[in-house]
Amino acid sequence: MFSWFENRVNPYPREEPTTPPKGLLPFLWHYSKPAAPWLVLMSLVAGTIAFAEVYLFQFLGDIVNWLSTADRETFLADEGWHLALMGGLVLVGLPLLTTFGSLLIHQVLLGNLPMIGRWQMHRYVLRHSMTFFANEFAGRVSQKVMQTSLAVRETVMKTLDMFVYVATYFASMIFIVAAADWRLVIPLIVWLVVYGALLWYFIPRLRKISADQADARSLMTGRVVDSYTNIGTVKLFSHAGREEQFSKEGMDGFLHTVYRQMRRVTEFQILVYLNNAIALFSVGALAIHFWLLDSISVGTIALTLGLVMRIGGMSQWIMWEVTALFENIGTVYDGMAMMARKHDLVDAEDAKALTVTRGEIVYDDISFHYGKKDGIIEHLSLTIKPGEKVGLVGRSGAGKTTMMNLLLRFFDLESGRILIDGQDVSKVTQDSLRENIGVVTQDTSLLHRSIRDNIAYSRPEATDEEVISAAKRANAWEFIQGLSDMQGRTGLEAHVGERGVKLSGGQRQRIAIARVFLKDAPILVLDEATSALDSEVEAAIQESLFGLMEGKTVIAIAHRLSTLTEMDRLVVLDKGEIVEVGTHSELASGEGIYADLWRRQSGGFLADDHTAAGEAAE
Structure with a gap:
C-alpha cells in the first residue's frame, strides 16, 4: 500500500529545466505542478475533516439537550439512529479520512514534492556559466537548492492543507453557532477581526526577518564549507583561529536574525493569548446571561464554549504554523533571487551539434575584456590548421588561458568569432562543443568518487579494460593498483576524497591525463598539463602525450618551455x-620575448625577474 502511494508522483521530471518565474505564486507553481492533482485532493480531505470535527461539537450540544429532557426508557428508541450515525463517523468515517489524508501527505507529497524542486533546481544550476560559480560559495549554492526546495514544499502544503482546514473549520463554526443563537457569533467575529489584524501586522515583519535569516544561514553555511574545502591551506598557514573568526562573523549575523525573529514571536504569542482569553470570557458571560433569561439551552452553552476553547487552542497552532509558513515564504523569496537568475550562456535557438571533420580552429578578430575597461584580448586573429600543434607562450596575464576559455565558450566574446571547421562556436550546442575538445588543466580537482568513475568521466560507457589502458598510457596504473580508502576499497574502486585530496598533485594530474586519453577528442588543449609532475614522471609520459597528440589539433600552454619545443608553431x-610566431628554434635564436624567456629559464621553468637577476649576477 505504501509503495503504491509513493509512486503516484515522479520526483524526477524529464522535462528540460527552464528559468523559473520570479513571482511567488508562479515560482511555487513551477515546482509544484507535477503534484497538483494530489495537492488538490489533500485540500479536499482536509476541508472534509474540518467540517466533520465541527459537526461533532454540534452533536455534543445535541446530546446535552437530549440528556437534559429525555426519558431514559425511550431515549435509545428516539435518538438511537443519531447515535449510530455519529458512532459510524467517529469509528469509521474520520479514521478512514485521516488515514487517507496521512497517506497523501506522508507517502505521496512530503518526499516527492521537495525532490521535484531539488531535481529541477540542481539541473538548472548545473547549466549556469563559470562566472556564476566564480561569484558564489559552493556551500551557499547547495544550501539554497536544498532549503528552497523544502521551503516550496512547506509553503504549498501548509497553504493548501492548513488554510483550507482552518477556513472550513471557522466557516462551519460560525454557521453552527449562528444557527444555535446568532448573538453568540458577535464576540467570535470580534475575535476573528482582532486575530486577523494581529496576523496582518506580524506576518509581513516575520516574513522580512525570515528572508534575512535564510540569506544569513546560507552565508554562514558557505563560510563554514569554504573553511572545510580549503582545509589544507588553513593548516598550512596555521589559521584555524582566523577561520573561527571568519565563521563567527557569519554565525553572529545569523544569530542576530534569530533574536529579531523570537522577539516578534513572543509579542505575537502574548497578544494572541490575550485575545483568546477575552473571547472565551465574553462568550461564556453572554451564554450564561442568555441562559438566565431562558433564551438558550444548556446544549447551546456546551456547544459554544467547546468551540471557543477549541479555536483558542487552534489559534496557538495557527500562529506557529503561519509563522513557519512565512519563514518558508521568506526562504522561497531568498532562494528565488538565485534560482530565477537567467543563464549567462545559452545555446542559440537554432544551435546544432558541432561536427569536427578536420579540426581547424580560427580566432577571427576577437576581443574580450572580462567586463573591464582595459582589454585582455583586443582584435586578435589566429588560424590553427587541422592537425597542427601550437604552443601558446607568454607571461602571466598575457591571455593564454583566456583563449582556451573562449574556445570552450566558458565566456562569450565581446566582438569577433571563433570557428571550428567553419562552425561558429557560439552557434553550436555547448555540450557538443566540449565533447569534441579534450582538456587537461593545471589545477586538477577530482570528483569524490572512485578512480574508475574519475577516469571514465570523459566516456562513462567505457569498459574496465579501456579505463586501465588509459591509466597505463598516462603512467598512472602503477600507483592506482596500490590505492586503498577507509572503506577498504582498492585499485579502481578506491575513492579519492573531496577534490581528490587523498592523491598527490602529480597523481591527480595523471588521472586527469588518463581521462583525456580515454576521451580521445579530435581537439586537445593542454593548459600546464605536466606542471604538477616531477621531471622523471614527466619524461615517462611525454612520449604518451605526443602519442595522444597524433592526428589531433593541439593547443598547449606551458611555463615549462621545454615541453613546447616539439610544437609545430609557437605563438607568443x-x-x-600576438607579438611573435615561429618554431622554437626560430624564436629562441632571436631577440624577442620568447628568446628572453628561454634565456631566463631555470630548470625548464620561467623564472621571475628576481631569479633572473640572481642568475645574471652569478
Missing part, C-alpha cells in the same frame, strides 16, 4: 596581442 602573447 603579450597583453592580449
Whole structure:
C-alpha cells in the first residue's frame, strides 16, 4: 500500500529545466505542478475533516439537550439512529479520512514534492556559466537548492492543507453557532477581526526577518564549507583561529536574525493569548446571561464554549504554523533571487551539434575584456590548421588561458568569432562543443568518487579494460593498483576524497591525463598539463602525450618551455596581442620575448625577474 502511494508522483521530471518565474505564486507553481492533482485532493480531505470535527461539537450540544429532557426508557428508541450515525463517523468515517489524508501527505507529497524542486533546481544550476560559480560559495549554492526546495514544499502544503482546514473549520463554526443563537457569533467575529489584524501586522515583519535569516544561514553555511574545502591551506598557514573568526562573523549575523525573529514571536504569542482569553470570557458571560433569561439551552452553552476553547487552542497552532509558513515564504523569496537568475550562456535557438571533420580552429578578430575597461584580448586573429600543434607562450596575464576559455565558450566574446571547421562556436550546442575538445588543466580537482568513475568521466560507457589502458598510457596504473580508502576499497574502486585530496598533485594530474586519453577528442588543449609532475614522471609520459597528440589539433600552454619545443608553431602573447610566431628554434635564436624567456629559464621553468637577476649576477 505504501509503495503504491509513493509512486503516484515522479520526483524526477524529464522535462528540460527552464528559468523559473520570479513571482511567488508562479515560482511555487513551477515546482509544484507535477503534484497538483494530489495537492488538490489533500485540500479536499482536509476541508472534509474540518467540517466533520465541527459537526461533532454540534452533536455534543445535541446530546446535552437530549440528556437534559429525555426519558431514559425511550431515549435509545428516539435518538438511537443519531447515535449510530455519529458512532459510524467517529469509528469509521474520520479514521478512514485521516488515514487517507496521512497517506497523501506522508507517502505521496512530503518526499516527492521537495525532490521535484531539488531535481529541477540542481539541473538548472548545473547549466549556469563559470562566472556564476566564480561569484558564489559552493556551500551557499547547495544550501539554497536544498532549503528552497523544502521551503516550496512547506509553503504549498501548509497553504493548501492548513488554510483550507482552518477556513472550513471557522466557516462551519460560525454557521453552527449562528444557527444555535446568532448573538453568540458577535464576540467570535470580534475575535476573528482582532486575530486577523494581529496576523496582518506580524506576518509581513516575520516574513522580512525570515528572508534575512535564510540569506544569513546560507552565508554562514558557505563560510563554514569554504573553511572545510580549503582545509589544507588553513593548516598550512596555521589559521584555524582566523577561520573561527571568519565563521563567527557569519554565525553572529545569523544569530542576530534569530533574536529579531523570537522577539516578534513572543509579542505575537502574548497578544494572541490575550485575545483568546477575552473571547472565551465574553462568550461564556453572554451564554450564561442568555441562559438566565431562558433564551438558550444548556446544549447551546456546551456547544459554544467547546468551540471557543477549541479555536483558542487552534489559534496557538495557527500562529506557529503561519509563522513557519512565512519563514518558508521568506526562504522561497531568498532562494528565488538565485534560482530565477537567467543563464549567462545559452545555446542559440537554432544551435546544432558541432561536427569536427578536420579540426581547424580560427580566432577571427576577437576581443574580450572580462567586463573591464582595459582589454585582455583586443582584435586578435589566429588560424590553427587541422592537425597542427601550437604552443601558446607568454607571461602571466598575457591571455593564454583566456583563449582556451573562449574556445570552450566558458565566456562569450565581446566582438569577433571563433570557428571550428567553419562552425561558429557560439552557434553550436555547448555540450557538443566540449565533447569534441579534450582538456587537461593545471589545477586538477577530482570528483569524490572512485578512480574508475574519475577516469571514465570523459566516456562513462567505457569498459574496465579501456579505463586501465588509459591509466597505463598516462603512467598512472602503477600507483592506482596500490590505492586503498577507509572503506577498504582498492585499485579502481578506491575513492579519492573531496577534490581528490587523498592523491598527490602529480597523481591527480595523471588521472586527469588518463581521462583525456580515454576521451580521445579530435581537439586537445593542454593548459600546464605536466606542471604538477616531477621531471622523471614527466619524461615517462611525454612520449604518451605526443602519442595522444597524433592526428589531433593541439593547443598547449606551458611555463615549462621545454615541453613546447616539439610544437609545430609557437605563438607568443603579450597583453592580449600576438607579438611573435615561429618554431622554437626560430624564436629562441632571436631577440624577442620568447628568446628572453628561454634565456631566463631555470630548470625548464620561467623564472621571475628576481631569479633572473640572481642568475645574471652569478
